[in-house]
Amino acid sequence: MSATDFDVIVIGSGAAGLSTGLAAAEQGRERVLVVESETVVGGSSRLSGGVVMGSGSSFQRAAGIDDEPGDLFKEYMALNTWDVAAGPVERWAGRSGETIDWLAGHGVKFFDRLIFGGDERKPRSHCIDGGGQALINALASACRRHGVEVALGRRVEELVVEDGAVRGVVSGGEALTAAAVVVATGGFGANPELLAEYYPSAWIPDWTWYIGADGARGDALRFAAAVGAQTTGVDRGLRTLDPGLARLNEAFLPGWTVLLDGEGRRFCDETAPYGILDTLVRARGDRAFVVFDDAALRPPEDEREKYRDAYKQVWPNHAPFKPKNYTADMIDENVKRGKVHAADDIGVLAEKIGLPADRLTGEITRYNGLVAEGVDRDFGKSGKFLVPLATPPYYAVEVRPVTVNHTGYGLRIDEYARVIGQDGRVIPGLYAAGECTGGIAGVTYMGSGNSLASACGFGRIAGEEAGRRAEEAARA
Numbered sequence: 001m002s003a004t005d006f007d008v009i010v011i012g013s014g015a016a017g018l019s020t021g022l023a024a025a026e027q028g029r030e031r032v033l034v035v036e037s038e039t040v041v042g043g044s045s046r047l048s049g050g051v052v053m054g055s056g057s058s059f060q061r062a063a064g065i066d067d068e069p070g071d072l073f074k075e076y077m078a079l080n081t082w083d084v085a086a087g088p089v090e091r092w093a094g095r096s097g098e099t100i101d102w103l104a105g106h107g108v109k110f111f112d113r114l115i116f117g118g119d120e121r122k123p124r125s126h127c128i129d130g131g132g133q134a135l136i137n138a139l140a141s142a143c144r145r146h147g148v149e150v151a152l153g154r155r156v157e158e159l160v161v162e163d164g165a166v167r168g169v170v171s172g173g174e175a176l177t178a179a180a181v182v183v184a185t186g187g188f189g190a191n192p193e194l195l196a197e198y199y200p201s202a203w204i205p206d207w208t209w210y211i212g213a214d215g216a217r218g219d220a221l222r223f224a225a226a227v228g229a230q231t232t233g234v235d236r237g238l239r240t241l242d243p244g245l246a247r248l249n250e251a252f253l254p255g256w257t258v259l260l261d262g263e264g265r266r267f268c269d270e271t272a273p274y275g276i277l278d279t280l281v282r283a284r285g286d287r288a289f290v291v292f293d294d295a296a297l298r299p300p301e302d303e304r305e306k307y308r309d310a311y312k313q314v315w316p317n318h319a320p321f322k323p324k325n326y327t328a329d330m331i332d333e334n335v336k337r338g339k340v341h342a343a344d345d346i347g348v349l350a351e352k353i354g355l356p357a358d359r360l361t362g363e364i365t366r367y368n369g370l371v372a373e374g375v376d377r378d379f380g381k382s383g384k385f386l387v388p389l390a391t392p393p394y395y396a397v398e399v400r401p402v403t404v405n406h407t408g409y410g411l412r413i414d415e416y417a418r419v420i421g422q423d424g425r426v427i428p429g430l431y432a433a434g435e436c437t438g439g440i441a442g443v444t445y446m447g448s449g450n451s452l453a454s455a456c457g458f459g460r461i462a463g464e465e466a467g468r469r470a471e472e473a474a475r476a
Helices: 015-026 043-047 058-062 069-079 085-092 096-105 131-145 191-200 219-227 272-280 302-307 327-335 346-354 357-373 450-475
Strands: 007-010 032-035 051-053 125-127 149-151 155-160 166-170 174-181 237-242 258-261 290-295 340-344 392-409 410-412 418-420 426-432
Touching: 007 015, 007 450, 015 032, 015 043, 015 131, 015 392, 015 450, 043 131, 043 327, 043 392, 051 096, 069 085, 069 096, 085 450, 096 450, 125 410, 131 149, 149 327, 155 174, 155 219, 174 219, 174 450, 191 392, 219 410, 219 426, 237 272, 258 357, 272 327, 272 392, 272 450, 302 426, 327 392, 340 346, 346 357, 346 392, 357 450, 410 418
Parallel strands: 007 032, 007 174, 032 149, 166 426, 174 426
Antiparallel strands: 051 125, 155 166, 166 174, 237 392, 258 290, 290 392, 340 392, 418 426
C-alpha cells in the first residue's frame, strides 16, 4: 500500500470514537485522526447518565461480586431471545469487565458501589463520577496524551474507496487517506426521516423526540449505501414512555403510579427497568395509560415520606430521582390543556379516556386490594411502593414509547468490528463501533450502561483491529 495521510481515521468523537482512537494509538499507531462533525467533542455520550455495564471488573471483585463475563453473555442472549449477532456480542461481553478497568486506567473515575442496570442477577453497572461528560473528558485527555488528533466541525461527506477497499474519507471537500477507517458516528435519533423509516414503532409526528446530540443524523447509513455494506436491526433501540406534556426525559415511572394497557388492564410492576417497560408496551400496541390520584401530587403531611421515596433506582452518581412530568404544577396545567384527564370518580375517568367504566373501576379496586394486603401478588411490585388510589380527583394520561434514547439499526459487523458487505465478505479497511452498528441491540435493552458498554467495548475492539491493519500496511 502506498503512503497514507494517517494510519487510522475515526469518524465521530463520542465514547465509541474516542475509545477507538485511543486503542489504535495504544497499538503503536502514531497517526490517528478523529474527525467530528460538530464543534464539541463527545457526541451523545457526553449527555448520557454515565453508566457502563461490565462483568468481571476489578470493581466487582473488590465488592465481592462473583460475576463472570460469560454470565453477561448468557443473560444478554436470553433476554434478546438469541436474536442478535452472537459472535460480536460474545467477544464484547467477554471483555466488558476488562474494558471497565481499561477506562479506569485512563482516568475515568467510577464509584465503588455498583447498581443493577436492569433485571440482571448481579449488579454489573458501573457509575461514573461526573456522568457522561466526565467519561468524555477522560477519554479525550487520554487521546491527547497518546497523540491522537481531533478535528472538530469536519463532517465526512463520503468514504474513499479504491479497488474494493476503504482508503480514507472526504471531509470539507478534502480527501484524507488512511490504512483503516472506523465509523463511530452514533445513531440517527436526530433525523426524523430515518426514524420514520428504520424505527417506525418510535415515530409519531409532533410527539417523538430524541434525548441525544444533534449530530446523530445517521451518516453511517449513507456510507453503507455508498460502499455496499450490510445493515441490520430495523425497529431496534430504546424508547421510554412519554406523556407528551413537555420534552422532559423521565425514564422511570414513580412507584405510586398504576400503568394500564390500551384496554385498561394492568400488566406489570410499574417500577420495572425502562428496557423491560419498552418491550412490554411494544407487545401491547405501544399505547398505555398512567393513572394516579391527588394524594400522589399533594400528599398529606403524615404520608409525605411514603410518596417522596417513589423510585427503586438509586444511583451513586445521580441525585435522587424525582417526578418531572408527574408533579402537581405540571398535571394541573395539562388538565386545563386537556392533555391530562381528571375526575372525582374512577368510572367517569374511564369514560374520559375511552375505556369501559366497569373495567377501569375493577382494575383499580383490585389494585387497592393488593395494596391493603401489602403484597402485589399480580406483578410483584415492592410493598414500599404500594399506595392506594383513594383520594380524588383521579388522573389519567396516555403515554407512548416515543422518547428515543438509542437507535439499534446500522452497519453489520463481525466480532472484530469489521463491516460486512452485501456479498457476505468483510469490506477491507472499514470498521464500525457504537450506536451506528446493527445486530448488537436486541428486542430488549438490557439496562442502564448497555449503550456506553457497547460503545467503549466495540470502540476498543475496532481500534485494536484497525491499528493492526495499519501496522500490516506499513510493513507491506
